[in-house]
Amino acid sequence: MPQLEISTYLTQIFWVLLTFICFWLVMDRFIIPGIAETIDARKRKYDDYLLKAERVNKKALASLRRYEETLAAAKAEAASQIKKNEDELKNMIAEREEDINRQLKEKIAESEAQLLKDKEAAMSKIEEISQAAAYAVIQKLGLETVTAEDIRNAAEAKGK
Numbered sequence: 820m821p822q823l824e825i826s827t828y829l830t831q832i833f834w835v836l837l838t839f840i841c842f843w844l845v846m847d848r849f850i851i852p853g854i855a856e857t858i859d860a861r862k863r864k865y866d867d868y869l870l871k872a873e874r875v876n877k878k879a880l881a882s883l884r885r886y887e888e889t890l891a892a893a894k895a896e897a898a899s900q901i902k903k904n905e906d907e908l909k910n911m912i913a914e915r916e917e918d919i920n921r922q923l924k925e926k927i928a929e930s931e932a933q934l935l936k937d938k939e940a941a942m943s944k945i946e947e948i949s950q951a952a953a954y955a956v957i958q959k960l961g962l963e964t965v966t967a968e969d970i971r972n973a974a975e976a977k978g979k
Contacts, residue, residue: 950974 950970957965 946974 950967953970953974954965954967957970
């Protein structure tokens with residue numbers, strides 16, 4: 820075998836070293852810098868993506884914070900408006916109740932006054948009718964000595 824032959828060791832070592840040095844130079848000058856450049860580019864892209872993600876995350880958090888603040892303010896405003904409307908409605912209802920109660924009291928007072936007038940009128944008519952009926956009965960009985968004035972005086976004395 821030629822690899823084991825001692826006389827060719829020196830040339831084999833020379834060519835191995837020469838080939839190794841050539842490969843080393845090619846790797847050092849062309850391939851390793853390209854790989855390093857690719858790795859650096861990837862690292863820069865990765866770092867850029869992280870920075871962009873952080874900025875977008877900060878913007879999203881700021882937007883979320885503004886949204887929550889706006890929502891809280893809107894809820895507070897709505898609650899305030901609801902409370903205000905409730906108070907206004909309660910006041911309106913109270914005013915309407917007072918107005919209706921006042922109107923009812925006035926109508927009740929008017930009705931009571933009218934009832935009293937009607938009662939007095941009916942009572943005076945009843946007295947007149949009863950006195951006239953009593954006078955007619957007395958006349959039918961033939962007691963002509965009793966006058967209508969006597970019957971009226973007797974009714975007034977009885978009423979007192």
